[in-house]
Amino acid sequence: MKTLNLGILAHVDAGKTSLTERLLHAAGVIDELGSVDDGSTLTDSLALERQRGITIKSAVVAFTVGDVTVNLIDTPGHPDFIAEVERVLSVLDGAVLVVSAVEGVQAQTRVLMRTLLRLRIPVLLFVNKIDRAGAQYGPVLRRIAEKLTPAAVPMGRVSELGTRAAEFTPYDRRGTDCAPNLAELLAEHDDELLAAYVEDEPSLTHERLRGALRAQSRRGLVHPVFFGSAATGAGVEALTAGLTELLPVGEGDPEGPVHGTVFKIERTAAGRKTAYVRMFSGTVRVRDKLLHGTEGEGKVTGVDVFEQGSDAPAACVTAGRIGKLRGLAGVRVGDAVCSEGAARRVAPRQQHFAPPTLETVVTPGRPEERGALHTALTRLAEQDPLIGLRQDELRGELHMSLYGEVQKEVVQATLADEFGLDVGFRESTTICVERLDGPGSAVEIMNKETNPFLATVGLRVEPAPEGSGVSYGLDVELGSMPYAFMRAVEDTVRGTLREGLQGWEIPDCKVTMTHSGYAPRQSHAHAIFDKSMSSTGADFRQLTPLVLMEALKRAGTTVHEPMHHFRLEIPAETFGVVLPVLSRMRAVPQAPVTKGDAYVLEGEIPAARVHGLEQQLPTLTGGEGVLECAFARYRPVVGEVPSRPRTDHDPLNRKEYLLRVVRRVAGA
Template identity: 30%
Template sequence: MPATKLDRMRNIGIISHIDAGKTTLSERILFYSGEIHKMGEVHDGASAMDWMAQEQERGITITASATSCRWHDLQINLIDTPGHIDFTIEVERSLRALDGAIAIFSAVEGVQPQSESVWRQANHYQVPRICLINKMDRIGADYQRVMQTIAQRLNARPVLLQLPLGIEENFCGVIDILNSQQILFSNEDQGCSLQVSAANASFAAQIASHRELIVEVAADFDEMILGDFLNGQPVSNERLIAALRKGTIAGEIFPVLLGSALRNKGIQPLLDAVDQFLPSPRDCIPALGRHPEDNQSETIPCDPDGPLCALAFKVVADEGRKLTYLRIYSGSLEAGDSLLVSNRMQPEKVARLFRMHAHKRERITSASAGDIVAASGLKSVLTGDTLCRNEHPLILAGLEYPEPVVSLAVEPRGIDDREKLSLALDKLQWEDPTFRVTEDPDTGQTLLTGMGELHLEVIVQRLESDFGVQVNTGKPQVVYRETLQKQIEHRELFEHEIDGHLNQGDVLLRLTPLPRRSGVQIDLPPTLLESLTPEISVALKPEIEQTCHAGVVAGYPLTDLKVEILEIPFDPVKTTPRGILAALHLAIIQAGRKAGPTLLEPIMQLELTTPSEHTGRVMGSLQQKGGQVAGILTNADQDLIHATIPLTQMFGYMTELRSATKGSGSFTMEFSHFDQAPVETLKRFGL
C-alpha cells in the first residue's frame, strides 16, 4: 500500500447515547459518498446498517456494523455502534480497532447517560473524536447548552467550528466560522446541493468572536500562532486547521459541528472535518506487541512492508460459518495465507477476504496495514486474538469485557431443538464475549447469562431466527457472587485409588476476606513452588481459579477473597499431581463452607431522565426500591437523576417509570459493583 493511500484513509466509528442518530448519520454518509443511492430510515426498518431482523423490528442498533465508502479521495472505514448499554461490548471492541470517532449529542437532551459511558470507553482506548450536535431542527434545541455540558460532564474541551442558520424548525444551514461562509442545504434533492456564499454581515461580530476563540485554542498547539495572535497578526485557515488537527489527534480538544441528520443537513461539512481533523492509521500511536517466548515488548509501526500483525476484534456466525473481522496494524495479508494465532500458537489459514458493507460482502484479494477487513476460514480464532506469521509471532493487547449480571434458564422444546441447542449456543458465545452459558448443578438447567434483559431477549430470538432452535424460558434472574465473612485455615488430606493407582495429596491453606471490589487474590510462595514438580506448580493457580469460579455454597463465583497456600507436603513416592489438585479443590470448598459464606448482589449505576414535574414521584419510587440518589442535574424542564440501585429491583422497571412519568421518562443503567445481599435473599439460598 503506497504511503499516500495510508494518509488518505480514516478508520472511524460513530458513538453516542441510544437514539441520538448514529445509524441515521451512517445512512447519510453512505448516501452522500455514493455508496448507496437511496436513504432508508431507522424508524421504517429500512436502513442499510441495521440489517438484523431484531434491529429492524426494534428500531435500535444491536450489533456494530462495518462498511466502507469514499469521500472525494478519502477512504473511510466506518463502524456504526449500538447505544444500548446491554450491547456495550460492541462499542468496546469497535473502539479497540478504530483510529477516530464521531461522537453525537442531541441538541435537545445534550450529554445523556450512555454518552458518558461511550466517551469513557473512547478515553480508555485514546481514540480522537470530533463531535456532532445533532437534531438542531428539534424544538428545544440549544447547542450552547450542549457545549457547556460537554465541557462540564465529560471534562472535555469542545471547539465550536460552526454557527446555526435558523433555530429549531427554521434550521436550514450552518455558518463556517473559519471561512466566514454560510452553507445552505437544499430540501429539493435531499441535501445533495449546497449553497455556499459569504456570511451575512449581521453575523460578522459573532463570527469574529468565535474565530478568536478558535485561534486561542490553536495557539496551544503551535507557538508561531501564539506569537502572531499576541502581535495581532492574521493567521491563515491552513495553519489553524493544522494546529487543531494536532490537538484533536492528541485527544486534548474536540471540534464541534452542527447538523440534523434526519433532515439531511450538515453531513458534507462533517465528512470534510473527518478528513481535516481525525488521524490516518499512520498518525496514530504505533501498536505495542509482546513476544510470546520472552514477553519482551515491540513497537509495531503501521507499515505494509513490516511483519504481519492483525487483531481479531469481532467474530460472527454468518450463515452458519465463522466470519472474523480484522484490524491490520502491520504487514500485508492475502487470501490463502497461512497464519499463526499467537495467543495459543495455533496455525490457521485465511480462505477468503472481504470488505464488509453491513452484512453484504465485497470479495477482495489482499489487504494491508491500516485496513479493516473480514476473513473466512479462521476456525479457532476468538475475539481479542492476534494473527501473525510463524517467523515473527507477536501478541497485541486484547479487550476488557464487562461482567454479565443477568441469567435466564432455557430448555429446548423438542428433540430436534435439544440436538441443535448446544451448537447454536457455542456459536453465540464465540460471537459475544459477554454472553455465557452454564449448567445449574442442582437442576441441570441450561443458564444463559448476559448484560441485561434485552441482551438475553435478543439471544433467545436469535436462537429461533438464526439457528431454528425453539426454547422455553424462565424469568430473568440476578447473577450473585459469593464471599466469606471470616478468615480460616484448613488442612485437607486426599487419599483415593483411581484406575488402580493410589493418589495422595495434602494441602494447608488460608482463606481471608478482602474489601469489596478486590476480586480473588492468589498467594503461592516461591519457596513452596520450588519444592514441587513443575507439573504440579503450573497446575495450582488454574485449579484455584476454577474452584473459586464454581463457588462453595450456591454455585456463584467467589470474590473479594485471598487464597494463601501455606503447605503442600511432597512425598516423591506417594504424592501425585491428581491427589494434590483434588486436595486443593476440597480444601477451598470445605474451608469456604466453614468461613461464614454469604452472597453479594449486583448494584447498578442508574441514570434516569424525567420531566421535573414527576421528579418527586420517581425519587420516592427509587427510595422504596433501596436506591441511593447521588445527585440531580436540572436541564430546562427535565431532571437527570444519578443513583445506585440493586439489580433485583430493576426488572420490569421501564413499565413502572413510564406510568409514573406519563410515558416521558427514560433510564439507562450499567453494572457498578457487588455488595451485601439482603437477609431475604440469603434465606432463599439457605444462608
Template identity: 25%
Template sequence: MSQDRTFQLDKIRNIGIIAHIDAGKTTTTERVLYYTGRTYKIGNVDDGNTVMDWMQQERERGITITSAATACHWRDYRINIIDTPGHVDFTAEVERSLRVLDGGVVVFDGVAGVEAQSETVWRQANRYGVPRICFINKMDRTGADFWRCLKMIEDRLKAHHIAVAIPIGSGECFGGIIDLIKGTAYSQDGDQTTPESVEIPIPDTEKERYEAARHSMIEKLAEADDEIMCAYLDGQVLTADQIIKALRRVTLSNKAIPVLCGSSFRQKGVKVLLDAVINYLPSPLDTPPVVGIDPRTQEEVSCPVNDDAPFAAIAFKVVSDPFVGRLVYFRVYSGTINASAGVLNSTRDGRERIGRLLVMHANAREEVDKADTGSIIASLGLKNTFTGDTLCDPSHPVLLENIQFPEPVVSISIEPKTRADQDKMVDALQKLADEDPTFKVSYNEETGQNIIAGMGELHLDVLVSRMLTEYKVAAKVGQPRVAYRETITAPADAEGRFVRQSGGRGQYGHVKIKVEPLLESTAIEVTDDIRGGTVPKNFVNAAANGIKDAATTGAYAGYPMVGIKVSIYDGSYHDVDSNEMAFKTAGSMALKAAVAKAKPVLLEPIMKMEVVTPEEYMGDIIGDLNSRRGHISSIEPRGDTTVIHAFVPLAETFGYATTIRSISKGRATSSMEFHKYQELPANIAKTVMETEAVTK
C-alpha cells in the same frame, strides 16, 4: 480485484460512530453514505430501511444491536466506518470497535446532551487513547441547546472542547450552521434532490455571535497548541489553514476535542462533519505502531505501519452469516495478506488459512484478493479464530494485546421444547457465543438446564429472539436471575488434608493457607509462601489450581468468589502417595474451610441508572426507585425535563422499563450501566441462599 491501494495510508480514516442510544448515530451514518455516493437513497430508522441496521431485530426494535462496517470515499480519501450500538447492554460491540479504530465521532443529542452511555463510551475511548471529534445532533428539536451541551461535555466528560461550528438558531428556528474557521454559513446541506451545500454569507443578526465564538475558538486552541499561542501573542491574523493544522495536532494528541453541530435527519451539518473527519482524525500513519510480544521469547515486538512489514492483525468480530458461513472481521496493523494465505493464530498457537477476503458494506460483501495495512476486512475460512485473537505471519510470530470485556450480570435458563430442538439449540448457542464475548453459556448438572448469561434483560431478550427466528429453535425460557458473587470480610487460616488409603498406592495431599480480603478488586490471588521446601513446587501449583477451581464454583453459596488473596504457607507430602490430584483436592478443601471462618458475604451487582422525566412525574419515580432499594445520587434540571441519577441493585430493575412507562404515561426514559459489586443485606442474602437451595 485487489483492495484499492491508490488510497495511500495517509488518505485512509478508520472511524467509529459512537454515542448514547437515540443520539442519531445510525441516521448520521446513513447521511454520510448518501453524501459520499455509497448509497443512492437515504435510509431512515423509523422506516426500517437503513443500510447499517440490517438485522431483522434491529429494524423491528429501531435500535442498533451489532456494529456494522462499511467504507466510503470523500475528497479523495477512503473512510472505513463502524456504526456501533448505543445501548449499554451491547457495550462489547463498542469496546471491540474502539480497540481497532483510529478515530471516533461522538454524537450527542442536542436536547439531552451528555447522557449515561455517552460517559461510558467516552471512558472506553479514553482507555484506548482514541482521538475523537464531537457532533451535537438534533439541533432542530425543541429544547436543543448547543451551549448547554458544550458545558456538559466540559463538566461531565472533563474534556477540553473547541467549538469549530455554531448553530444558527435552534429547535424550529434552526436554520443552519456557521463555520468558525472559514467564516461562512451553510443555510442547508441539501436534501435528496439537491445534495449540494448552499453556502451563504453570515447573516447580520449572527455576526456578533460569530465574532465572539471565533475569538473563543482561537483562545482555546492557543491554550492547547504552542504554535498558535505564539502567533496569538504576536497578534498575527491566523489563516484557515493554520487553524485546521493546529486543530489536527491537538486532536491527534488528545489535548482537545473539536465540536461541530447540525441535524443529520434534516441533512444539515453532515458535509462539514465529513470535512472534519478528514481534517482532524488520524490516518493509520498518525497512530503509534502497535506493540506486542514474541510468544517464543517474550520480548517486545513493534509492528510498523507499513505494507512491507510482516503481517499482524487483530480479529475483533465473529459473525455466523446464514449464506456464506463464519465471517471473521480483522484489522490489519502491519503488512499485507492475500486470499488463501496461511497465517498463525498466536493467541491459540494454531495455524489457520485465510479463505476469501471480503470488504463489508453492512451485510453486503465485495470480494478482494488482498488486504493492506490499515484495512478493516472480513474473511471466510478461519475456523478457530475468535474475538481478540492475533493473526500474524507464521515466520514472525507476535501476540498483540487482547480485548477485555466485562463479565455478564444477568442469567436465564433455557431448555429445548422437544428432543429434536436439542442439537439445534446447542449449535445456535455456540454460534451466538462465538459472536458475542459477553454472552456466556453453561450447563447446570444439578438442574439439567442450559444457563445463558449476558449484560442485561435487553441483551438476553435479543439473543433469545435471534435463536427463535434465525435458527428456528423452539425453547422454553426461564426468568432472569442475578449473577451474584461471594467474598470474605475477615482474614482466616485453615488447612486441607486429603488422605485416602485403598490397598495399593494411596492419596496424600496437605496444605495450610491464609486468606484475606482484597479490597476494591475482583481477582483471586494465590501466592506461594512456603519456605524450606516442605511441599515441592509442582504440588504447590496443583494446590493453587484446586483453590482457583473452588473459587470459581463458590465456597460459600455456590457463586463465583472475588476479591480474595490466598497464601499457601505450609503443608506436608508423602514420597510415595502424594500426587498432583491429591494436592489439587487438598487446596480446594483448604479454601472451603478458610472461607467458612472468614465471615463470607454475598455481593450483588449495583447499576448506575439515569432517568429523564417530565417534572410532574418526578415524585412518583423517586418513590418507585426508593422502593427498589435505590439510592438517589443527584437530581438536575435539563430544559423542561428532570434527570434523576441513582444507584439501584440489578435484582430490583427487572421489568423497570414497563413500570416507568406506566408511571409517566410513556414520557420518561431510563438507561443504566453496571457500576460495581456491593454487599447484599443479610436478610436478602438469606432469602437468596434459600431460594438457590430450593432450585438445586
C-alpha cells in the same frame, strides 16, 4: 492508501445508522438512502434489526474520502448490546459520537463519551436532527460542555433551526471567523500558543489556530462539534471533510511483522468461522500460517477486504485495513494474530464497560433439543465475550448472563432463525459476587484416612483489590511434583472460584499453593501401570475443590450486589411521591438540586430494582420523569444474603461430594 478506522456511536435513536447511510450516499457507495423505519439500511442486515429499527450487531462498511479509505463501523446504541461496542473500541483510530439536537445528551451518550475519553480515542461530535421541532443549539452545546467534555469546539453556526430548511454553515477555514474562545481553549494544551495568546502576538493567526485545532483533535485533547441532519443531509459535507482533517489517518507498515486484533466473529451457514481483524502491522495473505491468542494457530484459507460499501475477496489484507479471515478455527474475539516465528502477542482483554448484572435460564421448547441448544448458545457466547454461559449439569440447565431484557428477544429470534430452535426464558435474576473477608488456609495430606486421593494439596487464600482478578502463586518448589499436576491444581482453583460459599463468583483474590505431594508412577520392570498406587491428574482435580472451599470457609466471604448510579429529573410537585418509592427500593439519593420547576436527584440504587423504577416512573411523574442509570460498583448486600444454586458436586458438603466423585466416603 491511507486508512481511517472510524466508529459511529450514540444513544439509541439518536440517528447514527441514518448518519451512516447519509455518509455512504454522499460518498457514492449507495444510490438510494435506506430508512431505519422501513428496515432498508445497508448496515442493519439482521431481520430483527430491520423489524425493531435498532442496531444489534456491529457492521463494517468502507468508503473513500480523497486519498483516505474510511472503514466505518456502525455500532449498537441500545445499552443491552454494549458488548458489541466493547469489542470495537480496540480497533478504532477515531470516533463520531452522535447527539440528538432534540433530546440532547442522554444516558448512554455519557457512558460512551466517558469510555472514549478514558481510552484517549479522538472524537468528533455530530449533533443530529437540527431539522426537527424542538431542536436546540446553545443549550445542547452547554449540555455537551457540562456532561460530556469541557473541550468541545463548535465548528460552525446553524440557521433555520427546527425546520426542514435548517442548515449548518462551517466557520471559514482560511478567514478570521472561528469558534468563540478557540484560542483560549487550545492554549490550555500548548505552552507556545498560551504565551502568544497572553501577549496578544500577531503570530496568533487563524491558520495557526486551525493547525493547532487539527493537531489537538487528532490527539483527543479537544473535540470538534458539528451540527446537521442525517435526514436532509445538512452538515454532512462539513463532517465528512472533518473526518480526514481532524482525526488521525495513517498507512501503517505493510512490510512489518504481522500483528492484528480480532474484534468480531461470524459463522457461515456451514458453521465455519470468519474473523474480522484490524491489521496494525504487516500483511496477511491467503495460505499464511498465523498464531492467535495464547495457543491457537491456523492457516488462512480466504481473505476479504472492505471496498466501497461491501467486502470482496482479495489476495491479502495490509496494515491499517480491516479484513475478514477464514481458516482460523479456534480464534476468539479479542485474540491477537501474528505470523509464525514472531513472538506471540496477546491482545489485552481489558473490559471498558460494566459487566452484565442479570442472568436467566434458557429452556428448550422440546427436551430432546437440550444438546442442540447448548451447542447454539456456546456459539453465541463465542461471539459475545461479555455474555457469559454457565451450565448446570446437575439440573440440566443453561444460564446466560445479560445486560437487559431486550437481549432475551434477540437471543430467542437468533436461535429460531439460525438454529431452528424454539426457546423460553425464566425470570431474570441479579448476578452478585463474593469477596473475601480475610485470609484463610487449608491442607489435605496424602495417605491420611480422611483423604481418599493420592495427592497432597495445601492452599492459602487472601483478599485482593477490586478489579485485580485472581492471581495464583507458589510457596512450594516448582519441581516438587510434575508440571501437569501443578497445572491441574491451578486450573481447578480458577474454575472452582466461579462459585464461592454462597454460589457466586469470587472475581478478585490471591491464591497460593502451600503444600504439594504425589505418589510417583510405578515403573517396575514388566509391571502394568496401577492407578491405585500412582497419582493422576484426576486426584488433584478432585481434591483441590475440597481444599479450596475449606480455605474459603476459614477466610469467610461477603456477598456484594451490583449498584447503579442514577440521575432522576422529576417535576417538583411529584417529589413527595417519588421519594418514598426510592426508599422502598433501597435507593440512596443525595440532596436534591433545583432545576427550574423540577428536581434533580442523584444517588445509587440496587441493580435489581432499576427495572421496577423504570416501570413505575411514568405513573409517578405523569410521564415527565427522566431516568439515567449506569453500573457504578458492587457493595455488601444489606439484609437477607442471596445465594445461588451450585452447578458443581458441592465440595462444601464433603460426604456428598466424595460419594459423587469417588463413590465412597473416606473415614466413614
